[in-house]
Amino acid sequence: MTPQPKSPSSISIAISGSGGAGVMTAGDMLLEAAALAGCYGLMSRTSGPQIRGGEAAALLRLAREPIECHGDSFDILMAIDWVNTERFAAEIPLDAQSLMIGDPAQGSAPAEFANLGARPLALPMKVLAKKIPHGRANMVALGYIASLVGLPATAIAEAIRRSLGANGDAVTASLAAAEAGRAAAQGVDCPHRLAPGGNDRDKRWLITGNEAAGYGALKGGIRFVAAYPITPATEILEWMAPALTDVGGVLVQAEDELASINMAIGASYGGTPALTATSGPGLSLMIEALGLAISAEVPIVVVDVMRSGPSTGIPTKSEQSDLNIALYGPHGDTPHVVVAPNSVADCLMTTQWAVHLAETMQVPTLVLSDQSFGQTRMVIDRPADFAFAGQRKIANGDAQSYRRYALTESGISPMAIPGMPGLMHTADGLEHSERGTPSSQAKDHLAQLDKRKRKLDAADYGRHWAEVEGDDEGDVAIVTWGSCTAPAREALAQARADGVRAKLISLRLLSPAQPRRLDKLLAGVKRVLVVEQTHSGQFHRYLRAEYSLPGQVRALYRPGPLPLRPSEIHRELVQWSGS
Amino acid sequence: MSVSAEALPAAKDFKSDAKPVWCPGCGDYSVLTSLTRAFAQLALRPENVAVVSGIGCSSRLPAYTNCYGFHGVHGRALAVATGLKVARPDLTVVAAGGDGDGYSIGGNHFLHACRRNVDLTYVVMDNHVYGMTKGQASPTTEPDWDNALAPGGTGVRPFNPLVIALASGANFVARAFSGDVVGTADIIAKAIASPGFSFVEVLSPCITFRPEQRGWKESVRPSPVATTDDPARAARRIMTDDGFNIGVLYHGNRKPYQPPIGQKRKTLSEIEQGFAL
Numbered sequence: 001m002t003p004q005p006k007s008p009s010s011i012s013i014a015i016s017g018s019g020g021a022g023v024m025t026a027g028d029m030l031l032e033a034a035a036l037a038g039c040y041g042l043m044s045r046t047s048g049p050q051i052r053g054g055e056a057a058a059l060l061r062l063a064r065e066p067i068e069c070h071g072d073s074f075d076i077l078m079a080i081d082w083v084n085t086e087r088f089a090a091e092i093p094l095d096a097q098s099l100m101i102g103d104p105a106q107g108s109a110p111a112e113f114a115n116l117g118a119r120p121l122a123l124p125m126k127v128l129a130k131k132i133p134h135g136r137a138n139m140v141a142l143g144y145i146a147s148l149v150g151l152p153a154t155a156i157a158e159a160i161r162r163s164l165g166a167n168g169d170a171v172t173a174s175l176a177a178a179e180a181g182r183a184a185a186q187g188v189d190c191p192h193r194l195a196p197g198g199n200d201r202d203k204r205w206l207i208t209g210n211e212a213a214g215y216g217a218l219k220g221g222i223r224f225v226a227a228y229p230i231t232p233a234t235e236i237l238e239w240m241a242p243a244l245t246d247v248g249g250v251l252v253q254a255e256d257e258l259a260s261i262n263m264a265i266g267a268s269y270g271g272t273p274a275l276t277a278t279s280g281p282g283l284s285l286m287i288e289a290l291g292l293a294i295s296a297e298v299p300i301v302v303v304d305v306m307r308s309g310p311s312t313g314i315p316t317k318s319e320q321s322d323l324n325i326a327l328y329g330p331h332g333d334t335p336h337v338v339v340a341p342n343s344v345a346d347c348l349m350t351t352q353w354a355v356h357l358a359e360t361m362q363v364p365t366l367v368l369s370d371q372s373f374g375q376t377r378m379v380i381d382r383p384a385d386f387a388f389a390g391q392r393k394i395a396n397g398d399a400q401s402y403r404r405y406a407l408t409e410s411g412i413s414p415m416a417i418p419g420m421p422g423l424m425h426t427a428d429g430l431e432h433s434e435r436g437t438p439s440s441q442a443k444d445h446l447a448q449l450d451k452r453k454r455k456l457d458a459a460d461y462g463r464h465w466a467e468v469e470g471d472d473e474g475d476v477a478i479v480t481w482g483s484c485t486a487p488a489r490e491a492l493a494q495a496r497a498d499g500v501r502a503k504l505i506s507l508r509l510l511s512p513a514q515p516r517r518l519d520k521l522l523a524g525v526k527r528v529l530v531v532e533q534t535h536s537g538q539f540h541r542y543l544r545a546e547y548s549l550p551g552q553v554r555a556l557y558r559p560g561p562l563p564l565r566p567s568e569i570h571r572e573l574v575q576w577s578g579s
Numbered sequence: 580m581s582v583s584a585e586a587l588p589a590a591k592d593f594k595s596d597a598k599p600v601w602c603p604g605c606g607d608y609s610v611l612t613s614l615t616r617a618f619a620q621l622a623l624r625p626e627n628v629a630v631v632s633g634i635g636c637s638s639r640l641p642a643y644t645n646c647y648g649f650h651g652v653h654g655r656a657l658a659v660a661t662g663l664k665v666a667r668p669d670l671t672v673v674a675a676g677g678d679g680d681g682y683s684i685g686g687n688h689f690l691h692a693c694r695r696n697v698d699l700t701y702v703v704m705d706n707h708v709y710g711m712t713k714g715q716a717s718p719t720t721e722p723d724w725d726n727a728l729a730p731g732g733t734g735v736r737p738f739n740p741l742v743i744a745l746a747s748g749a750n751f752v753a754r755a756f757s758g759d760v761v762g763t764a765d766i767i768a769k770a771i772a773s774p775g776f777s778f779v780e781v782l783s784p785c786i787t788f789r790p791e792q793r794g795w796k797e798s799v800r801p802s803p804v805a806t807t808d809d810p811a812r813a814a815r816r817i818m819t820d821d822g823f824n825i826g827v828l829y830h831g832n833r834k835p836y837q838p839p840i841g842q843k844r845k846t847l848s849e850i851e852q853g854f855a856l
Contacts, residue, residue: 035856205854224666246845250838255691259658266662292652418647421626426641426648
């Protein structure tokens, strides 16, 4: 049976404040407390442009059911102070049902929030904190919110202890401050309560998309990483640096992205599965060597954690606008693989799968993650294990007259690894003959182009190419990818509750395109809604070029940095169905 | 003759049967011979040697060897070589290329390869010209050298790659001349044998676009002073010589960069415990 999307009942909470107010600490503890209480949830971070300090907000969503994206609006805004908070107004939508909590000692809410009709509540955080030795306002806020939404005091206490560990004084002060917050919340009427969670928390993880991608890479067999720091991909590299050492691999910091991808190519040529991770500006630099890896048939994995572009763009905020460069970046005719995770948890499986595809087909594989996955911490069920064990086809050591780029039926040619006697050859970015000798002959060029395309066309991508949910027989299909999947899923659940028969198709394999497989899924569909987070409809254009979409087609696209909200997609579905 | 002596490859065993694209009289033929002689001198085996290059006339060299070769993109040979050597420290890795590839488009990688000090040997065949694109000025070209892209010359002073290498931390810095096949082979063999990053600048004339470089054989001379391990002395010598002193000009004792690999301390299940609630 096709999985049925659900619209979760959830609570969205924003905690904001200026630098040093401790909003991220409070947010992390709140998420962990919810997790310990058996709930699911996520937390993303937003901040001003300062390297350290400056205004910041922790954006949380907590629920009894698994949850994978932010909702339409926030139920609770907790402002430890109001300094520059108006900068987050677009990211923290409030409505008449929202609670807006502030400290009277820190002034009043800016108009951007005050005019939204949210119910204001006063919490004298500073005063309460001062009564406790080393007490801090953020811990008062934490206790207050936890009490409002019905999280047990034991969960908050455990989260505080886990976070502060051996620092006994800080633990004592934080526990007392949180208790003061909890006491202050007594008698406050809050319509937003978290249903009690289950008790199978032992099977759950707290993980970010960047960590999940790093672990997926290790599970796929990556043992060499070349790194150049870039927001918002750096955490993949920082997580992998010690982890690689632990499993006998190595990470090298490169001088730039040109070097990092070429180092990965060198390591992979030597037989070690290799990866680099970057974001848009770095990917732009890597395109040159991506073409080299395609021509020389050297497997590598490049994880691109997308941020808003072009150029330096908005480094800390998400967008899906690297799709074009990922698909079409290199010059020449360049068959390669592009895959995209559809959730924080799926960053693990998709990256592991990418290693498998790269290694088996001797082709560079791009993983298009994004900032909203990479830097969001989420409570997830431990992901299932997948037995992707991408094995490179290695040349037979006894081969006479070895041909590195032999024209095989599958297009995959056995690869000799340095150290193997008798199979010496030169891997080349110049067009070459089967032996690898440079060639400008038309027949060699055509034969090698055909072969490099054939190996991707002939591959078996299995069931992982797309995720399909909703009604098998429906009039409407949403076609989307990446971080638009979760809001589309919630929109679909609402639309189905309205009586619309619809399905969701989220593509994990973006290239090579699978038109026959999508045709089957879209048979009988009368309306196709394409959803993506770009300004120019890159995904829609790609679908138009590679696929035949039946019936009426609409495209819902807009740029980052604001995430697509479930209600936007739902509105589009309902209005269209009613028209 | 003993069995082991029979098994040792000779210089010719390191050469492939591919016919070079180089012009008749190009210095790079001799560098290829010197390189293969050095491999034989060191009793290496072709399958354990990797030769990595970028783009340009001299960067065609890997395919003319019978070793594992990698002919990548313009300027990035040292990055490929670094990844290969760090992942496979058992291999002998040599990067080879020209002055345009290494000092211009690949300049940043040159600095950082010297600084990083991975156990590589970098052989640059310097002819002060872009040959493959038919005669433009490179970073080592004289400022008044007239050419189609810069009529009357670039007016830009050439840079001194040996000083740059020394200042950036290369552990072994030498200058050789392609016309001296035996001497160049000796220098390259010493460079390969030396741990860390070894830089060998080989003056290798381009008689097609720089016919006046035929005169280099009259200008070169063995360095009048012995190899030093003092970078300050080496810097003074290199900066004050006329560019034609041949020999190992600096040989330090920095520890090569080679992170440990292959030592498993944790299983994947142990690592994933870090995510568990």
